[in-house]
Amino acid sequence: MNRELFWIWLSLGLTPGSRSCKRILERFRAPEEFFRAPDDQWRSFRLPAGELSALSTRDLVQAEKISAACREKGIDLIAPGDQAYPNRLWEIPNPPALLYCQGVLPDLEEALCLAAVGTRSATEDGMKSAFELCYRLAGAGTVIVSGGALGADQAALEGALQAKGKTIAVLGGGADVDYPPNFAGMRKRILENGGAVLSEYPPATKPYRGNFPVRNRIISGLSRGVLVIEAPKHSGALITAGLALEQNRDVFALPGSVRSEASFGTNQLIKDGAKPVTCPEDILEEYAYTYAYSGSAEKDEIASTEIEGASPSGQNPLRPPNHRTELPKAPPAIREEELSACAVKLYHVMGWEPAYLDILAEKAGLSAAQALQAVTELELSGIIQSYSGRRYAFQQ
Numbered sequence: 310m311n312r313e314l315f316w317i318w319l320s321l322g323l324t325p326g327s328r329s330c331k332r333i334l335e336r337f338r339a340p341e342e343f344f345r346a347p348d349d350q351w352r353s354f355r356l357p358a359g360e361l362s363a364l365s366t367r368d369l370v371q372a373e374k375i376s377a378a379c380r381e382k383g384i385d386l387i388a389p390g391d392q393a394y395p396n397r398l399w400e401i402p403n404p405p406a407l408l409y410c411q412g413v414l415p416d417l418e419e420a421l422c423l424a425a426v427g428t429r430s431a432t433e434d435g436m437k438s439a440f441e442l443c444y445r446l447a448g449a450g451t452v453i454v455s456g457g458a459l460g461a462d463q464a465a466l467e468g469a470l471q472a473k474g475k476t477i478a479v480l481g482g483g484a485d486v487d488y489p490p491n492f493a494g495m496r497k498r499i500l501e502n503g504g505a506v507l508s509e510y511p512p513a514t515k516p517y518r519g520n521f522p523v524r525n526r527i528i529s530g531l532s533r534g535v536l537v538i539e540a541p542k543h544s545g546a547l548i549t550a551g552l553a554l555e556q557n558r559d560v561f562a563l564p565g566s567v568r569s570e571a572s573f574g575t576n577q578l579i580k581d582g583a584k585p586v587t588c589p590e591d592i593l594e595e596y597a598y599t600y601a602y603s604g605s606a607e608k609d610e611i612a613s614t615e616i617e618g619a620s621p622s623g624q625n626p627l628r629p630p631n632h633r634t635e636l637p638k639a640p641p642a643i644r645e646e647e648l649s650a651c652a653v654k655l656y657h658v659m660g661w662e663p664a665y666l667d668i669l670a671e672k673a674g675l676s677a678a679q680a681l682q683a684v685t686e687l688e689l690s691g692i693i694q695s696y697s698g699r700r701y702a703f704q705q
Contacts, residue, residue, distance in 0.1 A: 315340040316388040317372035317511070320407035322364035325509055326523040329356055330406040334389060340406075378512045382485045385410045397422075401530040401556045405509035409484040411496070412505035415452045415475045417531060421600045422452040422477075423592065424528045424553070426546040427461025427538030432571050435539035437642050438563055439464035440471075442536070444639035445589040447474025450600070452504075454479065454531050456524065457492050461538040461546070466495060468639060471657070476504040477531060481524045482516030484508040491646065525549040526556075533596065534559035536586060540574030547574045550583070559595060561586045640703055641692050648690070651675055651683040659693060663700035 319340040323329050336354070337343040344367060351361065379386060387393045387408040395417045398404050408414075415422070425443050427435060439461045443453050447469035455462040457478040469476045476499050480486065484506050487493040496506055509527065510520065525548050529535050535553040537560070540546040550560050560583040565572025579585050586592055638661060645653050651673075658672040670680035684701055687693045694704045 314369050314372040316407050328403045375511045398530045409508045412500040414505045420452050422532045424454040424532040424535040425465035426549045428544045429460035431460040431539050436464040439538045440468035440642040441639040444468035444472045447472040470498050478506045479528045480508045481520040483512045483514040485512045488516040526552045529553040536561040539571040542573050651679045652686045655683040663696040663702040666699045
């Protein structure tokens with residue numbers, strides 16, 4: 310019998326966020342062994358009553374239906390012990406018994422993986438900061454993880470996607486369910502960029518409100534650190550930050566005005582010991598020895614003469630090598646749904662250096678008339694500016 314059916318059966322029987330999966334696999338080598346164990350072993354195992362009741366039917370019919378739905382919708386199943394199941398996620402106290410995955414889960418051992426989270430009601434400044442930070446982080450090779458919610462989450466993913474970076478969206482419903490509704494377009498781009506859409510819930514599961522706080526442990530569990538963009542007093546982003554601390558992850562926070570309700574949570578995190586972030590290097594320098602692409606060590610560098618045993622080259626042995634990584638400058642943030650399709654295409658080939666319109670049109674696959682209409686729209690929106698000779702670039 311297909312082994313994935315037993316994993317689906319187990320995941321359906323366990324409450325999301327339960328610690329039972331680890332306990333079961335410590336005693337039984339695989340879920341099929343647990344499935345076939347006699348009743349007295351089950352009773353002695355002392356599972357929570359709800360989980361014991363759900364599992365004791367030993368019914369694989371629903372698992373077979375879910376397996377068929379996954380095949381139909383192109384959803385892969387990733388179980389503990391599989392090569393694709395992240396080791397870092399299994400290390401948390403309550404890892405998911407099964408991941409439903411659309412796309413390709415990046416190798417999280419090879420690249421820095423950072424969660425970027427924040428309030429749904431982010432300020433304009435918060436949205437711009439989320440976009441620019443994640444654009445530059447993704448440009449330096451960082452995998453950005455987020456929940457895909459409106460506000461700061463989507464701004465973070467948008468920045469990473471526009472930098473052609475890899476991203477992971479962890480949903481509070483089925484991996485095939487677009488929530489919020491505008492996530493459909495973002496899903497397509499995540500997959501095109503070589504990223505993944507994950508969930509611990511079976512296909513077609515509706516995103517109930519109670520799913521999201523439980524889902525947050527996966528966002529932080531996949532990551533080396535969590536960056537909180539903006540978070541009011543009772544924001545769900547603070548739940549993720551708390552889970553990150555429990556999981557021994559690093560916590561970073563974007564400082565904000567003491568008069569801004571949206572920055573109450575991030576300022577409090579900084580007071581409690583989170584590292585304040587004002588540029589990507591504040592994060593990259595923390596991992597410079599682990600990931601070769603991380604940024605320069607120019608900030609707060611200590612002179613080598615002050616440290617006993619400094620290297621002959623003059624480099625401080627307690628600091629990363631002084632190799633400067635030029636991080637890309639983020640383009641202006643936009644809302645694609647507010648622009649025409651031609652304007653969006655032209656935006657994606659635009660840069661900070663002026664370029665001739667006919668060259669831009671060719672790169673974007675637009676006719677001369679379409680390019681002229683698009684460039685007018687972008688210029689009126691304040692996104693680009695014109696230069697002599699029908700040249701255009703992002704607004705400085």
